[in-house]
Amino acid sequence: MKRYSALRILKEGLSGHKGWQPAWRDAAPKPAYDVIVIGGGGHGLATAYYLARIHGITNVALLEKGWIGGGNSGRNTTIVRSNYSMEGNTAFYEHSLKLWEGLSQELNYNVMFSQRGHLSLFFTPGQRDALARRYNIMRLNGIDGEFLSRDQVQKMVPHLNYSEDSRFPIMGGFLQPRAGTARHDAVNWGYARAASALGVDIIQNCEVTGFIHEGGKIQGVETSRGEIRAEKIGMAVAGSTSLLAKMAGLGKLPIESHKLQAFVSEPIKPFLDTVVVYSAYNGHFYISQSDKGGMVFGGDLDGYNSYAQRGNLPIYTDVAGCAMNVMPALGRVKILRQWAGIMDMSMDGSPFITKTNIDGLYLNAGWCYGGFKAIPGSGWCFAHTIANDAPHEINSPLTLDRYRQGRQIDESGHGPFPKAH
Numbered sequence: 352m353k354r355y356s357a358l359r360i361l362k363e364g365l366s367g368h369k370g371w372q373p374a375w376r377d378a379a380p381k382p383a384y385d386v387i388v389i390g391g392g393g394h395g396l397a398t399a400y401y402l403a404r405i406h407g408i409t410n411v412a413l414l415e416k417g418w419i420g421g422g423n424s425g426r427n428t429t430i431v432r433s434n435y436s437m438e439g440n441t442a443f444y445e446h447s448l449k450l451w452e453g454l455s456q457e458l459n460y461n462v463m464f465s466q467r468g469h470l471s472l473f474f475t476p477g478q479r480d481a482l483a484r485r486y487n488i489m490r491l492n493g494i495d496g497e498f499l500s501r502d503q504v505q506k507m508v509p510h511l512n513y514s515e516d517s518r519f520p521i522m523g524g525f526l527q528p529r530a531g532t533a534r535h536d537a538v539n540w541g542y543a544r545a546a547s548a549l550g551v552d553i554i555q556n557c558e559v560t561g562f563i564h565e566g567g568k569i570q571g572v573e574t575s576r577g578e579i580r581a582e583k584i585g586m587a588v589a590g591s592t593s594l595l596a597k598m599a600g601l602g603k604l605p606i607e608s609h610k611l612q613a614f615v616s617e618p619i620k621p622f623l624d625t626v627v628v629y630s631a632y633n634g635h636f637y638i639s640q641s642d643k644g645g646m647v648f649g650g651d652l653d654g655y656n657s658y659a660q661r662g663n664l665p666i667y668t669d670v671a672g673c674a675m676n677v678m679p680a681l682g683r684v685k686i687l688r689q690w691a692g693i694m695d696m697s698m699d700g701s702p703f704i705t706k707t708n709i710d711g712l713y714l715n716a717g718w719c720y721g722g723f724k725a726i727p728g729s730g731w732c733f734a735h736t737i738a739n740d741a742p743h744e745i746n747s748p749l750t751l752d753r754y755r756q757g758r759q760i761d762e763s764g765h766g767p768f769p770k771a772h
């Protein structure tokens with residue numbers, strides 16, 4: 352596969368763009384592989400890439416029932432950060448952020464990672480204390496984080512609502528400068544292209560419909576394109592995890608499927624050059640501006656279980672209410688598009704990258720609505736776990752049996768209520 356470079360763009364530009372090739376091979380399934388990865392979202396694609404790139408396992412099939420990036424990895428609000436405070440999450444998300452920092456070079460694909468900062472506003476002394484605790488833990492772990500007074504926030508983002516008469520006056524903010532956004536499609540396509548170049552078969556329109564068990568071990572999958580054999584199978588199917596787990600005989604997992612919506616406005620001139628997060632009593636709201644100018648924002652889950660990739664109106668109005676509270680200028684902007692994704696919400700709000708109790712079956716799930724930022728770290732750790740049949744130190748706390756052992760990683764402190772995380 353030819354490398355992308357500035358010189359290449361110039362040459363292609365001068366010769367009518369006739370030399371570009373498809374970014375990855377459209378592979379047909381072979382009867383057998385060393386490893387099958389189910390799910391062509393960012394987590395599955397990154398896993399396939401690191402299996403080939405780091406562990407030298409190139410006889411890998413990536414099976415996707417639709418098109419790659421058609422799930423949550425192509426539907427999210429693209430926020431990347433590592434401002435976590437619980438043991439288990441802290442090291443994992445920082446590892447992932449470090450991989451993001453070199454990802455475009457690693458993949459030879461511009462994933463448009465922009466470290467524009469992530470600013471969490473606070474409105475009460477209680478919120479300030481909770482955020483201060485979190486940011487102190489981060490700094491003790493060598494992760495960047497800064498406390499900003501109300502005046503510093505105003506200097507950084509002048510057009511928030513700073514009125515003392517507003518419903519929730521802004522008191523200040525916590526900033527992670529190395530956080531930011533990336534281009535979701537580019538991340539999926541970049542991993543697919545790089546994995547395919549190393550020999551991985553990216554197989555779209557191939558739905559897994561069953562699992563083949565022989566002698567107490569997993570031996571392959573049944574798919575809409577026939578039987579495919581492998582002794583190691585990794586599952587990274589986000590909102591469809593419970594369905595696949597049932598098929599595989601894993602039983603009922605501590606995961607519920609919930610919907611989360613995203614909204615994009617009409618493009619406007621440069622207005623916001625950081626990510627702003629608002630959490631007050633009337634809801635949750637996060638916003639950034641895409642490189643095309645659209646304001647990209649979202650809020651809480653829709654609040655009930657569903658496998659539909661479309662959202663409900665009450666959340667739409669909640670999110671709009673929060674937007675008007677903190678950024679009243681948005682009231683003049685039209686919303687252009689809206690959609691939902693199916694979130695794999697775990698009981699404690701933290702993920703699983705783990706072996707299962709079925710030999711040869713590995714699970715990557717429970718990303719809730721924070722798994723975009725985790726894509727590089729998750730793929731890296733999942734590939735290690737599959738290749739070595741054992742977790743890496745970084746993902747060793749992210750097991751399924753942590754509930755049995757009382758090692759919950761409840762980052763938001765909401766208790767065992769998936770829809771609350």
Ligand SMILES: Cc1cc2nc3c(=O)[nH]c(=O)nc-3n(C[C@H](O)[C@H](O)[C@H](O)COP(=O)(O)OP(=O)(O)OC[C@H]3O[C@@H](n4cnc5c(N)ncnc54)[C@H](O)[C@@H]3O)c2cc1C
Binds near residue numbers: 415427431693
């Ligand atoms: C609206 C929204 C906003 C979000 N915002 C953020 C954010 O700002 N920051 C952040 O970090 N995270 C965010 N997230 C979460 C993040 O997008 C997800 O956690 C992450 O993309 C999950 O990636 P994945 O690869 O596990 O799943 P997905 O990208 O959903 O991929 C799973 C794939 O599995 C495939 N599949 C399912 N069943 C089968 C089958 N039987 N056979 C074959 N293939 C199958 C699906 O078609 C799908 O393509 C958001 C999510 C949504 C929906």
